Amino acid sequence: MKTDAIVINPPQPATASVIWLHGLGANGHDFEPIVPELPKDITRYTRFIFPHAPARPITINGGMIMPGWYDVFGMDLTVQQDVQGIRESEQIVHHYLAQEIEQGISTQRIVLAGFSQGGAIVLHTGLRYPQPLAGIMALSTYLPLIDTVAQERHPANQPTPIFLAHGQQDPVIALLHAQRSRTYLEQLGYRVEWHDYPMAHQVNAAEISDISHWLQASLA
Structure with a gap:
């Protein structure tokens, strides 16, 4: 399963990439406006890829x-999960990773980023990916298929930095789900940078500032 994507190429030859997945019901244009708000020392050499999720x-x-990126059966996201949809979307991310590698970008210079459903997919994919990534950024989300992570994770991304951020008043994905995901990842030994903000299911200026600092460190 392949999708189209919005691609923003940097003014200089790309030496790094960010593959950024949107949330349910949105599209690749959703996070496009954030790129101009990021520091120039990131955007001048980083290609941003914003895939459109398939319609379902x-x-x-x-x-x-x-x-x-997958079906949602109820408000409790941990009870019944769309395993097939999640794994299909993992393969979509693999497609974009392969494209970047073909263009000469090392996986160690690629960040997987996502919001809500997109964040769940990049967490799922990044932990299992067999080559080291620069970082995994998951916003307003949770760790899906949590019971399979310990068995399926790949040691290549054990040291990969993970950025988790969430709204304290999120009515879509409860803060508790994100906190449980963070705790579990830390128990498995992952390096998690955690932020929460006084907001709902969204992104705010303080979060963009924290994302900027983290991206600078991950893609230095």
């Missing part, structure tokens, strides 16, 4: 067809 029926929304 979403059970919790009455079967309405919309862009989604």
Whole structure:
């Protein structure tokens, strides 16, 4: 399964890439406006790829067809999960990783980023990916298929820095889900940088500032 993407090439030859996945019902344009807000010392050499999720029926929304990385069956995201959809979207991320490698970008210069559903997919994919990544950035999300992580994770990304951020008043993905994911990742020995903000299911200026600092450190 392949999707199209918005690609923002840097003014200088690209030496790093950020593959950034949107949330349910959005598209690749969703986080495009953040790029100009990031420091020039990142954007001048970093290619940003914003894939569009495939359209699929979403059970919790009455079967309405919309862009989604996987189906959602109920408000408790941990009870019943769309295993097939999650693993299909993992392969979509692999496609974009392969494209960047073909263009000469080392995996150690690639960050996987995502918001909400997109964040769940980059966490799922990054922990299992067999080559070292520069970082994994997961915003307003949780760790899906948590029972399979310990068995399926790959040691290549054990030392990879992980940025987790969440809204304290998030009505879509409860803060508790994110906190449990953070605790579990830390128990497995991952380096997690955690932030929470007085906001709902969104991104704010303070978070963009923290993302900027983290990206600078990850892609120095």
